[in-house]
Amino acid sequence: MAVRAGVVVTGTEVLSGRVTDQNGPWVARQLLEMGVDVAHITVCGDRPADLTAQLQFLADQRVDLIITTGGLGPTADDLTVATVAALCGRALHLDIELEQRIDAIVQRWRSRMSTAIDSEPLNAGIRKQAMVPAGALSIAPTGTAPGVAIPATGELPAILILPGPPRELQEMWPDALETAPVAEALANRAEVRQSTIRAYGLSEADLAATLRAAELKVSGFDDLEITTCLRLGELEMVTRYPDSADAAYAKLVTQVAESHGKQIFSTDGSTIDDIVAHRLSGRRIATAESCTGGMIAARLTDRAGSSAYVIGGVVSYSNEVKSGILGVPPEMISEHGAVSEPVAAAMAEGAREGLGTDIAVSTTGVAGPGGGTELKPVGTVCFGIAVSGRATVTRTLHLSGDRASVRALSTAAAMHMLANALA
Amino acid sequence: MAVRAGVVVTGTEVLSGRVTDQNGPWVARQLLEMGVDVAHITVCGDRPADLTAQLQFLADQRVDLIITTGGLGPTADDLTVATVAALCGRALHLDIELEQRIDAIVQRWRSRMSTAIDSEPLNAGIRKQAMVPAGALSIAPTGTAPGVAIPATGELPAILILPGPPRELQEMWPDALETAPVAEALANRAEVRQSTIRAYGLSEADLAATLRAAELKVSGFDDLEITTCLRLGELEMVTRYPDSADAAYAKLVTQVAESHGKQIFSTDGSTIDDIVAHRLSGRRIATAESCTGGMIAARLTDRAGSSAYVIGGVVSYSNEVKSGILGVPPEMISEHGAVSEPVAAAMAEGAREGLGTDIAVSTTGVAGPGGGTELKPVGTVCFGIAVSGRATVTRTLHLSGDRASVRALSTAAAMHMLANALA
Structure with a gap:
């Protein structure tokens, strides 16, 4: 059985279509490259009930890992950690060391800002960001928001909580993968290869005809998971396959190249x-x-x-x-x-x-x-x-x-x- | 009670992060402007079981309307209509008139293409695109794929099925809204206004402080649903409110302008x-x-x-x-x-x-x-x-x-x- 993950993107600005989500696609690409199957991406606003419903949905779908992005800020509408903790039945406790660490980061930032900021809400915000669910691991912040990794239980999959700013999330990713809850959830993933062929000026219909023919000629074709996508005149064919299907993929590439060699400009993943x-x-x-x-x-x-x-x-x-x-x-x-x-x-x-x-x-x-x-x-x-x-x-x-x-x-x-x- | 909608974006290329979804955000913006509350956006690949699970999830969340995008093409991995029909327990039947209509469109395109295409798969594809669930309305294609509108039942909300290419979807939108199933689902929506203030060089923390102060000073503040978002140095504050909160919003704008007049460059929705x-x-x-x-x-x-x-x-x-x-x-x-x-x-x-x-x-x-x-x-x-x-x-x-x-x-x-x- 493949290891499956679900991604929950939080943020009213994403749900309302005002901001393009970068985190869902980025996380999905990382997981796929690691051989993890991404089953669902869901987007919700800042309402705890909607977030809880999406988390429960992914748990019901028996994914092995849920990754959430966003909602870790210092303000009242940043509710991800508290909502996840409530769903898991884990009490929140203040991590004093983490609080001091965030405080040090904020003080550095503050010293560079021109405007005066109320201390009380600021300190409340720092305290809020330093709350960690019982039994969870905190991941060192790359901005001010730490990540959180919660181990799987019988009822719920492992849950990895990551910050919303794409740069913070991406910088935190390697550390997040090494936490025990995440590493355990992904331990059984299959080694999967992903290869890409890119063509220019080739129609989807023509490639589809070639693939139908290849299905009959290439033994092991069924082990190749092929998706095609046309964008700005470029037709991209991405194939995921286990190591054991190496030969089948090589044969497929030969078939496609024989029919469309003139249009193919890349078989090694390179872009134009x-x-x-x-x-x-x-x-x-x-x-x-x-x-x-x-x-x-x-x-x-x-x-x-x-x-x-x-x-x-x-x-x-x-x-x-x-x-x-x-x-x-x-x-x-x-x-x-x-x-x-x-x-x-x-x-x-x-x-x-x-x-x-x-x-x-x-x-x-x-x-x-x-x-x-x-x-x-x-x-x-x-x-x-x-x-x-x-x-x-x-x-x-x-x-x-x-x-x-x-x-x-x-x-x-x-x-x-x-x-x-x-x- | 507000009218709530959910959006299901289909497509492996979107789920795998290779293509940025444009449809979910676009549909969400249209719905919000009409006063419909978007509760969830979900993304799934080409697997019918995952699509069914997402549709059932949104139905369980008691949304009034589900809108799906994508998966209406002529090929075997385009499964949206069949999957939705199965969930609804509605048999598919061939709409002969629709088949002829799509055939005419395809013939026009074909005459402009240089490459020869197999007739048999082509005709099978056209036939597939002309299958309509029992009791559903078909919406005239703007590309080759017709849309489908399915009325709500006691168990399931109304479902609107739209094509994946953004231009086709957007061109079809006005017709889709006029179909009886969609119009009925949205009949009880509240008239909601949405106003935007844009500032440059203003920090989220400073705006948050102003909003906290306004909460005490502006009567009717609770009727204002405010979201803020920082992007490329621009801070955008979007407020949704019923007509009855007009005065409250006007007072809020005055408060924000008093504190940050120098940074605000737009209060009428105009962009830089x-x-x-x-x-x-x-x-x-x-x-x-x-x-x-x-x-x-x-x-x-x-x-x-x-x-x-x-x-x-x-x-x-x-x-x-x-x-x-x-x-x-x-x-x-x-x-x-x-x-x-x-x-x-x-x-x-x-x-x-x-x-x-x-x-x-x-x-x-x-x-x-x-x-x-x-x-x-x-x-x-x-x-x-x-x-x-x-x-x-x-x-x-x-x-x-x-x-x-x-x-x-x-x-x-x-x-x-x-x-x-x-x-």
Whole structure:
């Protein structure tokens, strides 16, 4: 039997859709990589009754470990520890040493703050954060909130209580895994491998047809747990399998590569960003962006160390910048329109020459919702790739969706064109 | 009693943390704005038993409406309709008219696809998508998948089944609300107002102290359901209240404004992006970005119609672009360092003059993880705002967190500096 876990994300701001939860997905990825099966993620607000109901639900589902995130702050609406303790029938006691530890952290922070803070509520908050359920282990805080690990009983699974701020949670994770309650809950997990194939420009239907054929040809196919997901033109196929299915997975990869070798760009988990960064090593790149408005430059510089190859870029949103800084002839713009392959080529060449790089990428398109014409409807985007010593390559795509979608798809497309040009 | 809803998000890619769910938050926001209380959001994979367990959990919690998202595709792992129908004890029947309708949509798509697709699985998929539970209403597809609305019974709440692609779901939403099962489930909802106050540079502790004081001073405070949330330096305070608490909310706003008037930038729901766009009307803006690498330009051009005021920008990631395109004197860089207020000022002025705009904003900083020094540690970011006819303003912030955090906080800070400079 696989080891199963459930995750409870707390916070009214998450439940009400105002803040995107980062903790549930992060925790799920860690657990899956460790070979733990994530059965449920639930989100609740700050109401103890709803939190209790979700915890009881996961206990009823016989998960081996429940992980909660959030609700460990010093204020009255942070109720996770008290609610979990009540469900477990464990009294809370004050851990004096922990209280002193949190107090020291808060005093350090306080000394850097400009505003005066009431001492009484502050001390009450610290005391509240230092309350630990009987028989539970406290995990050293990485912010001010300690984590809590509660051992499994006959009726309830082990429960790991983690703070809400993603950085605090992630820093605490290694310590949390080492606590006896968590280590025991996960002791029987299977070693599971997870491998990813990524393709660009491949449809889900085509991959599904290949997988149906592989099901008949690949022995041991049933041991492979395959999920596919299409995002911004990239089709990701993730397979989880036990060590014993290594050979089956290798055969599957061969089958998929035979049918879709042209579209597959990664079989080792690397992303298109990894590939572009790797291929840019020792070269210099510049960008010239119109409809993507800086998104390609932002994506390239998202990576630590990108200053080694990103020289800079120009966001030529107006035609005057296309001509003034990138040197696109105004008559070319009036003849072909700003959204055209000649202009895309001239933008890329202008950026490459002007910024003195080995390669440059350009985008000019109609992101919408306005600006579309019959000949160049919303979603029409022209790309240029200029490489020193080679003829500039251009391409036009017709991308679907709203403004945000067209811009995101354009950025992804530019990354793939760069990867190809650098190969 | 408030009308309560629960949302079930299906999809292994969401449960495993590979894809960020957009549907749960979007549906939650719509419901809250309508005065429906969202009690739970749950996420499950493609296993029918887990989905059934979550649906039963929400039914046991006595919600009035369950909304599911995803799992309506044509393939075998799309199981939502069949699973819900089984739970409700409703047989599935083929809706011939619906089948023809989906077939027509698929044929249109197919004619645009380059690859050949097997007809048999395709037709089986269409037939599957046209299966409707007995007594349920089907909702016209906006992609290929129709929605389904099932009336409440004594044992189960009304269930609304929606497709997974966010655009399809959102387009279907108005029709879904009008179906009898959903309209009846939500008939008794209370009219609720939701108002938002946004502040920048205000700590949660300071706002909490003001709210504690307001609790004593404002009569009717208990009718106000207040949640606060800090994100990228912005503190958002959302209050939900019945019409009858209008006066109490107005008094609360006065109290908060008296204490934190300087930090509050919005009381009418507008975001900093709305404010910057509004204030840019009739003016022209340029950007000069180093550590934010295009993020400010991308954010400004994220908005439809931004071409009216965004002229363009320069990503001057390397010093040669700072000097070459923006005209920052090389000796200024060697004297003060690239991360310095004089360089930030020169970048902003260079962009404003070079691109011929009324205003320009610049960033130059140490985003990390490398590049920090004792004097300029990671997180040190200098900003410049150049406005025609005024002295250029500069500022240095020390931002916390990792590379992504420093870049995001810098972008947010630049937006607030722009709003102030344009006021």
